[in-house]
Amino acid sequence: MTTGTVLIIGAGFAGLGTAIRLRQAGIDDFVVLERASDVGGTWRDNTYPGAACDVPSPLYSLSYAPNPGWSRAYSGGAEILDYIRSVVAEFDLRPHIRFGANVTGLSFEEGSGTWTARTEDGRRFTARAVVLASGPLANASLPDIPGIESYTGHKIHSARWDHDYDMTGKRIAVIGTGASAVQIIPRLVEQARTVRVFQRTPGWVMPRLDHGYPGWLTKLFRRRPAVQHAYRAALFWAHEVMALGLVWNSPFTTALQAVARAHLRLTVRDSWLRRQLTPDFRIGCKRVLMTSDYYPALQRENCKLITWPIATLAPNGIRTADGIEHEVDCIVFATGFEVHKTSTPYPITGRGGRVLAEEWSTGARAYKSVSVAGYPNLFLTFGPNSGPGHNSVLVYNESQVDYIVRAITLLRDRNLRTMDVRADIQDAFNAELHRKLARTTWNSGCRSWYLTEEGFNAAMYPGFAVQYARELAAFDADDYHLSG
Amino acid sequence: MAFDFEDMLRTVKDKQWALVDIDWDAPGADLITEEQRPKLKQFMTDLVWIENIGARGFAALARKAPNETVKEIYTYFHAEEQKHANAELALMRRWGMLEGDQVPEPNVNVRLAIQMLDRYADGAPLSGLATLIPMLECALDGALVKFLLDEVADPLCHEVFKHINSDESRHIAVDFQVLDLVGAGPLRRLLIESASILKPQILLGLLLYVPLLNKMRDNIVAMGLSERKLHNAVKRFVTNGQRSANTRRIPAYQLFKRQAAMVVDRTHPYHRYLADPLVRLTSRIPARLTGKTPSWARELTHEPVAE
Numbered sequence: 001m002t003t004g005t006v007l008i009i010g011a012g013f014a015g016l017g018t019a020i021r022l023r024q025a026g027i028d029d030f031v032v033l034e035r036a037s038d039v040g041g042t043w044r045d046n047t048y049p050g051a052a053c054d055v056p057s058p059l060y061s062l063s064y065a066p067n068p069g070w071s072r073a074y075s076g077g078a079e080i081l082d083y084i085r086s087v088v089a090e091f092d093l094r095p096h097i098r099f100g101a102n103v104t105g106l107s108f109e110e111g112s113g114t115w116t117a118r119t120e121d122g123r124r125f126t127a128r129a130v131v132l133a134s135g136p137l138a139n140a141s142l143p144d145i146p147g148i149e150s151y152t153g154h155k156i157h158s159a160r161w162d163h164d165y166d167m168t169g170k171r172i173a174v175i176g177t178g179a180s181a182v183q184i185i186p187r188l189v190e191q192a193r194t195v196r197v198f199q200r201t202p203g204w205v206m207p208r209l210d211h212g213y214p215g216w217l218t219k220l221f222r223r224r225p226a227v228q229h230a231y232r233a234a235l236f237w238a239h240e241v242m243a244l245g246l247v248w249n250s251p252f253t254t255a256l257q258a259v260a261r262a263h264l265r266l267t268v269r270d271s272w273l274r275r276q277l278t279p280d281f282r283i284g285c286k287r288v289l290m291t292s293d294y295y296p297a298l299q300r301e302n303c304k305l306i307t308w309p310i311a312t313l314a315p316n317g318i319r320t321a322d323g324i325e326h327e328v329d330c331i332v333f334a335t336g337f338e339v340h341k342t343s344t345p346y347p348i349t350g351r352g353g354r355v356l357a358e359e360w361s362t363g364a365r366a367y368k369s370v371s372v373a374g375y376p377n378l379f380l381t382f383g384p385n386s387g388p389g390h391n392s393v394l395v396y397n398e399s400q401v402d403y404i405v406r407a408i409t410l411l412r413d414r415n416l417r418t419m420d421v422r423a424d425i426q427d428a429f430n431a432e433l434h435r436k437l438a439r440t441t442w443n444s445g446c447r448s449w450y451l452t453e454e455g456f457n458a459a460m461y462p463g464f465a466v467q468y469a470r471e472l473a474a475f476d477a478d479d480y481h482l483s484g
Numbered sequence: 485m486a487f488d489f490e491d492m493l494r495t496v497k498d499k500q501w502a503l504v505d506i507d508w509d510a511p512g513a514d515l516i517t518e519e520q521r522p523k524l525k526q527f528m529t530d531l532v533w534i535e536n537i538g539a540r541g542f543a544a545l546a547r548k549a550p551n552e553t554v555k556e557i558y559t560y561f562h563a564e565e566q567k568h569a570n571a572e573l574a575l576m577r578r579w580g581m582l583e584g585d586q587v588p589e590p591n592v593n594v595r596l597a598i599q600m601l602d603r604y605a606d607g608a609p610l611s612g613l614a615t616l617i618p619m620l621e622c623a624l625d626g627a628l629v630k631f632l633l634d635e636v637a638d639p640l641c642h643e644v645f646k647h648i649n650s651d652e653s654r655h656i657a658v659d660f661q662v663l664d665l666v667g668a669g670p671l672r673r674l675l676i677e678s679a680s681i682l683k684p685q686i687l688l689g690l691l692l693y694v695p696l697l698n699k700m701r702d703n704i705v706a707m708g709l710s711e712r713k714l715h716n717a718v719k720r721f722v723t724n725g726q727r728s729a730n731t732r733r734i735p736a737y738q739l740f741k742r743q744a745a746m747v748v749d750r751t752h753p754y755h756r757y758l759a760d761p762l763v764r765l766t767s768r769i770p771a772r773l774t775g776k777t778p779s780w781a782r783e784l785t786h787e788p789v790a791e
Contacts, residue, residue: 280547
């Protein structure tokens with residue numbers, strides 16, 4: 001058994017960011033539990049061809065660890081992973097990380113005021129506080145399609161890419177047309193014999209203004225970090241403005257839709273294909289797709305968009321409801337992730353044996369997305385209602401981490417046994433939050449992975465990034481029950 | 485008890501069948517006589533295109549569906565109509581009526597209907613489309629298909645149409661439930677929605693629909709379909725609709741009900757003064773003027789497997 005002050009679960013952006021900030025606050029006895037053998041989280045797992053970030057790289061990096069060497073505006077997955085590794089080296093985090101530690105359960109012990117994490121290999125780690133940095137996109141999800149087990153060809157999930165499988169000359173099906181799919185498809189059409197894209201609902205597509213950074217700019221960023229800082233700030237505010245159209249349904253939403261429609265009209269010639277690609281919900285309701293090469297890829301000779309519902313998977317391929325069987329050598333599932341809106345990645349047992357997944361069965365709720373009543377000294381990163389629809393997730397994450405570090409510092413400084421958010425404070429917070437959510441585009445009537453089947457939004461934050469940051473800037477001990 | 489659309493959606497998903505489920509080389513293809521062949525080819529061609537037009541109608545309806553479940557059901561129905569067209573093409577292929585990958589050409593009225601649907605179906609009022617589709621399906625199911633099965637001895641044709649009829653019975657059940665739902669809305673909304681029929685493009689669409697229906701009616705009757713059968717099929721549309729007080733409130737239902745009654749009655753002045761002249765007029769429209777066929781009408785295939 002290993003004991004320390006803090007256990008951090010997950011060595012992705014959030015876990016590593018927490019580790020850095022804890023150390024900067026003078027807390028050194030923490031352990032990072034990582035199920036894989038390397039750092040990087042989502043960026044380590046998602047190595048599919050074309051994987052890249054939707055947010056410009058200077059904004060999709062830690063504010064206190066700028067990277068002047070980004071090669072382009074929207075960097076690819078490999079470059080982001082390199083950045084994460086460089087951060088680990090710069091802040092000397094490796095000694096704190098326990099690789100191969102796949103957490104299978106977490107439980108709180110009232111007497112000692114400690115949490116114990118059990119791992120798959122039988123190890124136990126105990127600490128005063130736990131930071132759940134497992135990430136919302138940690139677990140790949142296969143769709144519920146009849147006959148999925150009967151298919152005998154090759155299967156690949158976008159988040160667990162099989163690099164040993166050669167796509168050259170193969171007949172490939174891609175199921176899903178979300179953020180991963182629109183990045184994969186343009187690469188696949190260059191390699192495969194045929195690519196069939198199975199779409200359920202089309203998303204709004206905005207052109208992505210990707211470009212390489214010229215050498216002189218990289219040099220300038222290196223020599224004058226303030227310039228890069230200012231550039232990041234400009235990108236941040238440009239994204240903040242987008243909230244006006246993407247978070248709330250407004251004339252700005254209509255303007256953004258007009259841009260997306262114009263993009264569609266200019267790049268897709270066939271009117272029926274355009275109709276098939278035109279969403280019937282307001283932009284922002286689902287994640288906006290940022291790509292300039294998806295539409296051209298769909299119109300390549302060897303590519304076909306199929307919008308018929310999938311009836312069943314058969315041994316040789318996919319049968320659609322128009323009665324046709326599409327024979328394929330490989331199916332790529334770009335069907336997203338298991339986002340924990342009503343559950344947790346592993347059982348989490350709090351005070352008096354309460355189980356978090358049971359309390360969240362109708363939708364996850366927390367206080368400021370970080371604390372949950374009944375689970376003292378437990379902190380979440382990317383917790384309920386912390387997702388942005390318009391800005392870099394790392395901006396939100398830095399606010400969470402700073403809040404958590406403030407809380408843990410107080411725990412240590414006052415030598416507290418437990419710090420448990422008050423249930424009444426949490427309830428009032430959620431009532432207000434969901435009142436605000438009701439007026440957002442996400443809750444305007446479409447189905448998306450942000451919502452539960454019942455339409456409960458446990459994913460998104462209804463406001464600007466600056467509002468979120470302000471909300472988390474102060475840690476008020478009065479919001480918590482503290483015990484010594 | 486309220487109709488359970490969720491349950492219907494589950495049934496639709498469970499009842500999916502594919503062209504590969506059918507042995508297209510099974511014995512019986514030679515039961516088609518040489519005398520039947522040319523007429524049957526024309527009949528099947530019309531049928532394929534009616535299914536294709538119906539498919540596009542459901543695609544338009546899916547956009548206007550009153551709720552998410554109905555929308556998903558319509559999405560399946562859109563595909564199922566296409567499946568029926570594909571299966572009918574496969575039958576034609578089995579009977580040696582198609583060469584290679586050839587898809588038979590639609591007649592001028594069908595081409596006009598395709599153009600109209602392509603341009604205006606998405607903008608047509610829900611109550612109008614939701615009324616028109618069950619009327620066509622009643623006629624299809626109750627008259628055309630029954631007639632076909634009486635005429636054709638090939639057992640495989642009967643097997644295929646068992647699947648198609650099973651699908652169509654669900655389509656008709658949903659169609660009338662949706663009409664009931666639409667008719668239950670406030671009268672003011674119904675009237676405003678129905679008033680959108682006065683848009684010039686919709687009026688033009690309706691005007692083109694008259695010869696389309698009439699030409700098909702005449703073709704089919706010429707092949708031997710009794711007027712009685714057509715009459716009964718339309719009566720089924722009327723009686724199904726009359727059962728619901730809500731449906732009776734829908735202006736489009738009242739309109740199509742009357743028009744359907746006129747179509748089946750060859751002695752009605754409607755034929756002499758409107759339908760027949762329009763059939764003659766449209767038949768003179770050269771093919772090049774009907775415009776380029778939209779890509780949705782070029783997706784038909786008789787191949788059960790796409791490579």
